[in-house]
Amino acid sequence: MDSESLLPSLDAHQGAPVSASVWQVWQGRLVWLWRFCIFGMVGSSSAAVTRFLLRSLQGSGWVYYLWFFIVEFPVYTMTLVLVGSCLGQWRFFCRLGLSLWSWCLPKTIYEQGKALLEPSSYAPLSMAGST
Numbered sequence: 001m002d003s004e005s006l007l008p009s010l011d012a013h014q015g016a017p018v019s020a021s022v023w024q025v026w027q028g029r030l031v032w033l034w035r036f037c038i039f040g041m042v043g044s045s046s047a048a049v050t051r052f053l054l055r056s057l058q059g060s061g062w063v064y065y066l067w068f069f070i071v072e073f074p075v076y077t078m079t080l081v082l083v084g085s086c087l088g089q090w091r092f093f094c095r096l097g098l099s100l101w102s103w104c105l106p107k108t109i110y111e112q113g114k115a116l117l118e119p120s121s122y123a124p125l126s127m128a129g130s131t
Contacts, residue, residue: 035092038084046072046079077101091117 050072057064077097084093098105098113105113 031089034087035084035089038087038089038093039080042076042080042083045083046076049079050075073100091119 050068053071054064054067057067077100081093081097084090095117098110098117102110
């Protein structure tokens with residue numbers, strides 16, 4: 001099963017034993033469970049990193065929260081892509097990071113990044129460099 005699909009496809013496995021299709025369904029659910037665990041780790045750790053970066057503004061009330069909001073967004077995105085990549089879900093979290101910043105990226109850069117992250121743009125390792 002492709003780990004990028006939202007729900008596993010059972011149509012392709014009609015001839016397979018029941019246990020194989022059940023495993024594929026649970027495998028898809030475990031991928032999403034893993035992704036939610038990554039989201040949980042990233043949310044709390046990015047807030048801690050942002051607090052560390054802004055520790056000199058502790059005395060100022062509303063200025064601190066304004067800067068926290070401004071700094072948290074890029075820190076969260078970088079942490080999400082870094083942790084998600086390290087834990088095996090790099091394509092999903094790179095796509096998400098690109099989508100989070102699509103509002104301020106030029107359309108050409110966004111389209112190029114989106115095309116680079118498509119599964120069809122990657123050749124299998126065994127075919128790389130072969131003639």
